[in-house]
Amino acid sequence: MLTISHRGQQMPPSPIRKLVPYAEAAKKRGTKVFHLNIGQPDIATPEMILDAVRNSDFKVLEYSHSAGNESYRKKLVQYYAKVGININSNQIIVTTGGSEAILFGFMACMDAGDEVIIPEPFYANYNGFAIEAGVVVTPICSSIETGFALPPMEDFEKVITPKTKAIVICNPNNPTGYLYSREEMEILKKIILKHNLFLFADEAYREFCYEGTHTSFMQLEGVNDHIVLIDTISKRYSACGGRIGALVTKNSSLLGAVMKFAQARLSPPSFAQILGEAAVDLPDNYFDITKAEYKKRRDTLVKRLNAIPGVFCPNPGGAFYAMAKLPIDDADIFCQWLLESFSYQGQTVMLAPATGFYGTPGLGKKEVRLAYVLNTTAINSAMDCLEKALETYRLKLGDGANITQKQNAY
Amino acid sequence: MLTISHRGQQMPPSPIRKLVPYAEAAKKRGTKVFHLNIGQPDIATPEMILDAVRNSDFKVLEYSHSAGNESYRKKLVQYYAKVGININSNQIIVTTGGSEAILFGFMACMDAGDEVIIPEPFYANYNGFAIEAGVVVTPICSSIETGFALPPMEDFEKVITPKTKAIVICNPNNPTGYLYSREEMEILKKIILKHNLFLFADEAYREFCYEGTHTSFMQLEGVNDHIVLIDTISKRYSACGGRIGALVTKNSSLLGAVMKFAQARLSPPSFAQILGEAAVDLPDNYFDITKAEYKKRRDTLVKRLNAIPGVFCPNPGGAFYAMAKLPIDDADIFCQWLLESFSYQGQTVMLAPATGFYGTPGLGKKEVRLAYVLNTTAINSAMDCLEKALETYRLKLGDGANITQKQNAY
Numbered sequence: 165m166l167t168i169s170h171r172g173q174q175m176p177p178s179p180i181r182k183l184v185p186y187a188e189a190a191k192k193r194g195t196k197v198f199h200l201n202i203g204q205p206d207i208a209t210p211e212m213i214l215d216a217v218r219n220s221d222f223k224v225l226e227y228s229h230s231a232g233n234e235s236y237r238k239k240l241v242q243y244y245a246k247v248g249i250n251i252n253s254n255q256i257i258v259t260t261g262g263s264e265a266i267l268f269g270f271m272a273c274m275d276a277g278d279e280v281i282i283p284e285p286f287y288a289n290y291n292g293f294a295i296e297a298g299v300v301v302t303p304i305c306s307s308i309e310t311g312f313a314l315p316p317m318e319d320f321e322k323v324i325t326p327k328t329k330a331i332v333i334c335n336p337n338n339p340t341g342y343l344y345s346r347e348e349m350e351i352l353k354k355i356i357l358k359h360n361l362f363l364f365a366d367e368a369y370r371e372f373c374y375e376g377t378h379t380s381f382m383q384l385e386g387v388n389d390h391i392v393l394i395d396t397i398s399k400r401y402s403a404c405g406g407r408i409g410a411l412v413t414k415n416s417s418l419l420g421a422v423m424k425f426a427q428a429r430l431s432p433p434s435f436a437q438i439l440g441e442a443a444v445d446l447p448d449n450y451f452d453i454t455k456a457e458y459k460k461r462r463d464t465l466v467k468r469l470n471a472i473p474g475v476f477c478p479n480p481g482g483a484f485y486a487m488a489k490l491p492i493d494d495a496d497i498f499c500q501w502l503l504e505s506f507s508y509q510g511q512t513v514m515l516a517p518a519t520g521f522y523g524t525p526g527l528g529k530k531e532v533r534l535a536y537v538l539n540t541t542a543i544n545s546a547m548d549c550l551e552k553a554l555e556t557y558r559l560k561l562g563d564g565a566n567i568t569q570k571q572n573a574y
Numbered sequence: 575m576l577t578i579s580h581r582g583q584q585m586p587p588s589p590i591r592k593l594v595p596y597a598e599a600a601k602k603r604g605t606k607v608f609h610l611n612i613g614q615p616d617i618a619t620p621e622m623i624l625d626a627v628r629n630s631d632f633k634v635l636e637y638s639h640s641a642g643n644e645s646y647r648k649k650l651v652q653y654y655a656k657v658g659i660n661i662n663s664n665q666i667i668v669t670t671g672g673s674e675a676i677l678f679g680f681m682a683c684m685d686a687g688d689e690v691i692i693p694e695p696f697y698a699n700y701n702g703f704a705i706e707a708g709v710v711v712t713p714i715c716s717s718i719e720t721g722f723a724l725p726p727m728e729d730f731e732k733v734i735t736p737k738t739k740a741i742v743i744c745n746p747n748n749p750t751g752y753l754y755s756r757e758e759m760e761i762l763k764k765i766i767l768k769h770n771l772f773l774f775a776d777e778a779y780r781e782f783c784y785e786g787t788h789t790s791f792m793q794l795e796g797v798n799d800h801i802v803l804i805d806t807i808s809k810r811y812s813a814c815g816g817r818i819g820a821l822v823t824k825n826s827s828l829l830g831a832v833m834k835f836a837q838a839r840l841s842p843p844s845f846a847q848i849l850g851e852a853a854v855d856l857p858d859n860y861f862d863i864t865k866a867e868y869k870k871r872r873d874t875l876v877k878r879l880n881a882i883p884g885v886f887c888p889n890p891g892g893a894f895y896a897m898a899k900l901p902i903d904d905a906d907i908f909c910q911w912l913l914e915s916f917s918y919q920g921q922t923v924m925l926a927p928a929t930g931f932y933g934t935p936g937l938g939k940k941e942v943r944l945a946y947v948l949n950t951t952a953i954n955s956a957m958d959c960l961e962k963a964l965e966t967y968r969l970k971l972g973d974g975a976n977i978t979q980k981q982n983a984y
């Protein structure tokens with residue numbers, strides 16, 4: 165019998181997309197589904213940058229440079245300077261989305277069997293890229309009770325082995341929305357210097373910080389060789405389908421290795437590089453407007469969530485995600501039930517069960533991730549649904565629903 | 575010391591691109607360089623398909639379905655039906671170039687340490703993807719003397735071990751241009767059935783066959799579960815920069831595994847899917863025109879090559895590559911010398927040394943690959959340069975240049 169690889173079998177299905185068939189069935193029944201499950205912003209991609217593609221007039225859609233068009237990389241240098249990151253165009257390798265940057269980074273820094281530490285809950289696809297690279301993810305727990313703050317240094321040191329090669333930090337965080345403080349970044353610096361580790365800094369949501377400003381790991385001093393910046397234009401400009409990201413580092417031997425991976429796949433997509441290059445010239449207030457919109461949504465969402473009996477949602481400092489603890493036993497079952505068996509005024513809501521974001525089995529069973537990628541009217545309607553749903557669910561299950569006492573918000 | 579991975583160190587640099595710095599230096603000196611080293615066609619991308627992108631009017635550049643837009647996959651079903659391949663839209667996973675299709679295929683079919691047999695010389699980046707997947711490439715030699723025909727069944731069976739999981743066949747072949755016969759395909763069928771192997775059929779150049787018609791491995795009967803079709807629109811429509819390919823198979827468990835890899839990286843590029851979808855509606859004579867142009871170039875190139883004393887070039891049946899044996903000892907040195915130290919009427923030519931396409935060290939040292947991606951005027955000028963260069967090189971090196979006797983053309 166022909167069999168697929170163990171790796172192919174181990175590969176996890178997307179926890180964000182696994183409920184899609186239930187959502188499709190709900191829609192077929194005529195139920196409107198509010199998608200708070202996936203980080204696909206509804207905010208329009210700026211016309212100016214779409215026009216850059218529409219107005220392009222080349223004759224041959226050629227391969228670009230494997231590291232990305234030089235003109236784009238030079239523009240990116242300007243963009244990074246604006247956000248306080250000083251690099252040159254040879255320290256940037258343009259990738260096919262942030263996804264490819266993570267995969268290249270994992271493959272270039274780690275061999276099969278090596279270990280990478282990631283505070284959980286974490287972006288679920290890190291798991292997939294780790295399996296592709298044969299790398300073992302060691303999760304360490306950050307909890308909803310502390311608002312998902314960085315676990316203490318001891319927790320890192322407890323799990324560091326001679327196989328540990330790197331730490332991944334997503335800042336601000338997907339799925340928690342947590343914005344790491346300068347102090348926490350200094351702790352991470354101490355750890356990577358002491359134990360000689362790489363730090364993958366996933367800063368996809370850099371522009372969306374609502375409490376305080378963003379500091380990049382690239383701005384830390386004395387760790388140039390350690391920091392591997394993972395970046396993408398997907399969320400920044402509502403340009404997810406472009407599939408343009410970047411791996412940025414000052415470590416020249418790492419750049420050399422990543423360049424070989426980049427050459428093997430020839431080049432990143434050409435059209436979206438044109439779009440990305442134009443995006444650097446967007447007016448400076450572009451992010452003010454989008455950020456204000458996301459902040460309004462966050463405030464609406466978090467307020468509505470915490471007003472529901474038994475629900476606790478720490479206030480996320482950035483990105484466009486919130487994690488909430490619900491008064492239920494099993495979010496996977498509840499989220500499926502929302503799509504399969506519930507509707508309120510012909511509507512229901514799709515959430516991402518948090519279990520898929522935890523590496524440790526059993527954690528996050530009562531939690532869900534909500535992406536506030538819909539406008540406040542839709543968010544309010546979605547929260548009406550959720551409120552009603554929790555009430556119905558409790559009545560349906562009786563005392564078994566195990567309503568947790570509302571906790572103090574941190 | 576922070577070190578990069580062994581995998582990152584083992585990863586080969588692109589043999590096609592490694593001479594680029596010498597070409598850049600030559601251009602800086604004012605020398606015109608004819609690029610026959612890389613498969614970047616000069617043929618214009620059809621305006622109609624570029625216009626499909628230019629006229630797109632969506633508001634948000636969204637992620638597409640992880641398997642590619644359904645509308646595109648449905649169109650592809652029509653395209654494949656036209657070339658005699660009967661599949662449905664769920665048997666297609668749209669990938670980021672053929673590159674990603676190969677990587678996904680390797681990862682889903684093989685684990686680290688598994689072996690894949692590839693007749694050499696072969697597309698150099700297979701090596702890169704094998705290293706990324708931890709897979710061992712077992713090359714078996716096809717030689718310029720037979721025009722790169724399929725090695726006999728015994729040669730395959732000699733190297734098959736319990737770890738052997740697959741064979742890769744590129745048809746028509748890059749770098750040799752060889753078009754496998756129906757009889758050779760039947761031999762491969764026998765091998766994969768007898769030894770229970772996958773066959774990766776890289777058919778990127780399907781439309782470009784100059785002697786006889788193309789048969790897809792997908793058309794063979796009784797091997798549905800074994801065949802993994804690797805495809806791309808890059809060469810077909812001169813759309814290399816789009817980065818759109820596909821993995822096609824009727825093996826449902828393989829499709830399930832590949833889909834998980836596809837979900838991890840979210841989606842293939844959106845813009846070029848629009849382009850690919852429009853391409854299926856190109857007039858039926860589109861390929862007649864491009865094929866006639868490539869055939870003219872091939873005929874010019876092969877005739878000119880074989881007219882040079884000591885040069886032998888078998889006539890390639892397809893794709894847009896030719897391999898030639900030159901009257902020199904070391905093509906790597908010669909190709910560098912062409913860029914560094916030679917010019918004729920202010921011009922020189924860039925070739926790809928064949929050693930990078932062989933898996934066995936020492937093979938192909940006198941061979942080069944030439945991509946006939948320039949018009950016949952440019953090809954003639956490039957051949958003028960090569961002819962003059964070989965003469966100069968021989969004089970320069972005296973008898974040491976070791977001019978091989980002209981061999982009979984097959």
